[in-house]
Amino acid sequence: MKNVIIGFLCVTILTGLMSCEKEKFNPSGAEDIVDLGGGTWAEGSIDKWISDSLTTPYNISAKYKWDAFEDIGDISYTIVPPKEEYIVPILSAIRKTWIAPYTTLGTPEFFNKISPKIIYMIGSPAYEQSGAIKLGVAEGGKKIILLAINYTKVKGMQGYNVADSFWIKQMFLTIQHEFGHILHQNILYPVDFKNLNPSLITSNWQDYTDEEALRDGFITAYSMNTVDDDFVEMISHLLVNGNEWFEQMLASIPEGVSDRGTTRDQAVTRLRTKKSIIVNYYKQAWNIDFAQLQTKVRMAVDGLLY
């Protein structure tokens, strides 16, 4: 009886297996998947400009059309896409003030290898609960998100006046800041930089004004956030605002001792040391003359603003 049952069982299993004729995998159906490989649209003159001026030469893509799945840190922000007439002037300004100086003083290979690959543009700023507004976000070394594009005018755009330069300057600073991070993430700055003012680094940097930060030897209050931010804030301000401005900042530090115990001389020395470490770093790590880079960025910035 047992054997009969087992025999019957075997036959059943065998039939079961045989009836499982496997279907061959047929990938042709995949062609029907909607938006596979990202959204598509008819290319326009803006797309062509981006392709010719950024993607082909520098391997950077610029996204300006709304993408619901892009993340700027918090999906609850109400933000809107940019105005089309702002795209090319702003990307062109970015090319002049950031890409051109770096690629002429460094090699294009160096730049193309480490530059962020995606610039995503948003029309409005992002309003924080606190009432503050967010103007830029960077995700690692791969993507830079630029906000408030619809406010960011450069010379030559309809209705531009010098008071508008606030927005575009902020944008230049954001880009140079983020690119500075990429540089030191590839080749770290000398340890000397970390030892300059470790006790003054604080995540409560918002509690200080830029003037207070300057008295402690920081170029901005945000510089106090981390040593990395100190390093790249110095880079971005030295490049975008230039040497003359830097000297003015040093001269503006008042006599006396700051709340956190820094004298005027200490603050000035600290800022000058930071600058000289950066100059050496650019030469040794990337073989770039920082003074020349500064001149080139400044000339480009001036040309776009005044």
Add this chain to the structure above:
Amino acid sequence: MACSIKNIYRSKFMKKLSVYFLVLIAVASSCRKDDDHLFNESPDQRLSKQLNAYQEQLSGAPYGWKMILKPAGGGAYGFYLKFNDANRVEMVSDFDSASAVTLKESSYRLKALQQPSIIFDTYSYIHVLSDPDGTVNGGTDGVGKQSDFEFYFNDSTGIDTIKLTGRVNGSKALLVKATQQEAEAYSGGTFNVNLIYNALGKILQYFKQLTVGGESYDLNLDPNTRTIIITWVDDQGNVNTFTTSFYFSLAGIEFSDPFMAGSTIVTGFYNPVWSGVTQTITGNVGDGNTATIKGIIKPQVLDVDAPRRWWQTMVDEGSFWYTYTGFHVDGVDDAYGLQGIENFVALGFWPQFGTSGNITYDLAGYLMNENGQLSLSFGTAFDAPTFTADGRIRFGTYLGDLGDIPDDAIDPYVNTALKLMETSGFYLVQINDDQYDMVNAANARAWISWRRPQ
């Protein structure tokens, strides 16, 4: 042991049972591959087909589409859109007189989000309502008018109409195919949203009366919130209120929901004509029925508790009401020129602002921009107000000035204070939780729209 015998018996039975189960499983698992699909095509093929159908419907309409957009934040807005099949759309909107006559091109695309969707993916008049900058659209900083620019296609869509629902805020949009005539008018720059405002502007009184079929109704039209409130007392003496949002069409203004005026269906107010002789606007309310609008000093229905409610709200909240423009007088916005004061931001009203010598006083205070900081610089102090039984607030006697009044502020300051001290006092009309209009009772020709700080 009796117990163990039972166990043996049970285990034998179990073994048999498990064999039966195996057979059952083996039979059941022998698979059948001829799946019966409910549809002939894969989900992706069907989705793609659906998106193509919507694309053809949108760009295939030879004269484009009229669109009514109702942001989740309230109100309604009229658009005209012309789609092509290369992701471009041209549009005008009734947002303001410029957007109504300036055809602007931007980008759109259809995409499969959780459902077939349309995304307006570069800035257009549609985005103006979503802009988080309150100065762009009169909405709240951070959220704007709580509108949308990514929409699902709704299932109930027909051939000549398309219904959309906003993905983020749930705003509603309705597209209706336009005629050749409409297309020419909208693209030709003849969409005049000022038609009705110009006519209404001839009426100097705040309160307006709509007369249809021999019956009169109080009419309140708020341009910023795009809201119309109609109130009246019926034959039984009951107070009735009808509220609708409105938008503009080529003919005039359209009510989102029609109003039943007796047996007349009022769908909007079209072709307004102002008569200086009778001081009335005559127009059409749909289906050939005429109606008139004229100014009145006191409406038939008054919210007599509104003044106290307005005042008490900010006592309870310890906050203030504000206006950017102060008094509108005899047809002139900001009649006293508050905006001309250097660094002026807003005029605020603080009930029970402070106490001086046992007197608790109210303050009409001036908020100024002092080196980037908003600060209360100076103001007029009044005694406690009185509230009349017929629904007026009368501000108390003038107690004095607080702070230093800059020279260029003296005229606006004095004129505003004098107006506030008018002995006949003010009616208050509540537009919504965040806005009250304060209208002078003497002739209804001066008013302030007070807003709640966000």
